[in-house]
Amino acid sequence: MKKSWIIGVIITVLVLTLGTMAFAQEKPGEGMYFRFVTHGGDDPFWAVVQQGAYDAAKELGCQVDFDLCGGDMSLQLKRFQEAVALKPDGIALVINDDVAWDKPVEDALAAGIPVVGINNDDTEGAAGNARLCYIGQSEKRAAYTLARKLFQEAESKGIDLSQAHVAMPVEVPGANYGVIRSSGILEAMQEFGITSYEIVDGGGLEMTTVESRETSYLLAHPETTFMIGLGGITTDRLTDSLKAAGYGPGEIIAGGFDTTPATLNGIREGYVTATVDQQQYLQGYFGVYVLFLHAKYGFTPNIDTGGYLVDSVEKIELIETLSPLHIR
């Protein structure tokens, strides 16, 4: 009895001592400061990226600040210069231009400030920009994967793909994301022998205008076999446009990007075959971790966060659970 009492005391003391030591231990990133310089702003996408970065910062005990420049390139350049002047332990930068970021990034690296790319990269990758590595979706690969899924679906339905027509509505014609995504789709089209396509001006970010343009296009182009939204809003409006134009589920094979409630509902109802989840939470989360690991050990890994195809009810349920938490 006495022996077990002594063992009990020893265990309690050990647990308390180790617990106190663990509690008192500094988090590995304490004292470090990282900054995100992004072109984001007026869409829900960036709320999730920020959540990922803040969660990682909380785990590591470091400090993170975010610049959202709302697509204003000159403001983003100014914010980057300001960030460099602050001498942080690292900067995560959205490289949304092939030329504008070349010198600022070189200068920052020369000044000893590590810069990693997130979300958008130079179209030539490391050959086009001196950033240490890139964390984000490979837009072209994601679009290619999505298009393959849709074309395979058509094949399984016995559709003659040599006669197929692909419509690709985009919110902002000429914007980097649309250009790169459409190039991925074109690559898949070549593989499947599809030659007819059109990139459609969705008319901006306003939902009703996009829906109106898509509906009108579908009514005027009965030859349309596939409709692939190149952005989140053009994908969001697909289901209602297809309904308004008189199509039933699956009559036109549709897909796109992002996981808004209407897009997920479209998958549920059978109007949308698949959508790509960029998993942008990881761009913020890994952005912080890579900067931390670089500061500590010099690691510079490239990480592809995207290309998660949402094409089943199970995947929708997972996203709907995590979406209110700003994780998906």
Next chain:
Amino acid sequence: MKNSSESKFFTYRVINTLIMFIALVIVFSLFTPRNIFISVRNLASLGKLVPDLGVVALGIGILMVCGEFDLSISSTLPLCSYIFASALFGGLSPVWGFVLALLSGLALGFINGLIVVKTRMPSFIITLGTMMFWKGILYVWSRMMPTSIRTFIPTDSLFQKVLTGSIGPFFPVQTIWFVAFAIVLGIILHFHRFGNWIYATGDNQEAARAMGINTNLVKIICFMIVGVLCAFAGCMQSVRLGSFAATQGVGSELRAMAACVIGGTSLRGGIGSMMGVFLGILTLHILDNGLVLMRVPVFGVNAFIGLATIFFVLLNSYLDRKIK
């Protein structure tokens, strides 16, 4: 004075827009493939989508006659939509959430109007500021996340049917709301004493004041009309979409102004007609719709809308000079 605003109901500016509207309808009816412009599906689609911007543009028309602009509609609309969605999540019934959103729209319009009349600064600048301010508030508050409201307002619920349902298989209820607002606002503008005050305030504020019109109050009420219409359109749109989206209403301020200008409303105030604004909204939409249906490359559609806006401004100013 009553006669003067009644006579403005159907002016030569309205006739210009009406002629253009009829001409476009004829051209698109005849020349779109398989005459799909006049197909039931296309007309139903127009009837469902036009009111989203149309309801707001009716208010902008009144405000422009009063000599003011409101650029903040692109923020008021999604903010009220978010208030509506938040109210639903907070446990309010759709009706009370809707009422709360309308009251919020009224309040936002009141704030715009109050700042404009008290500072005597151009409404263009003031509402540019409030547009950015409310947008910032909305983005921080909503974290820009689209929020589904389908569980609170299921398809085929009474609330959904009243706001965005359809009569028969195709006729959208939104059209009835749009026409009803146009009639009510038309009666106020052309057949009510308040309409005379709006014209007088927009035409010559000093003279109107000398006549005993409280021009500040008139302007504030006009801003409040715009605010409440934004709230209505925001809720109507979010019920149709089944969700709140932070991008609701983006760019609507310029499209609403373009519709009013096409409808013969003067940018300087004091000139305009509810019939003109109504036709301007329809013309703007059928121009967009008809050109896409005619298989014009979609990238070129905006160019035609821009041309139409410039054409109507030049035509009306030319006719103004001729008549004077």
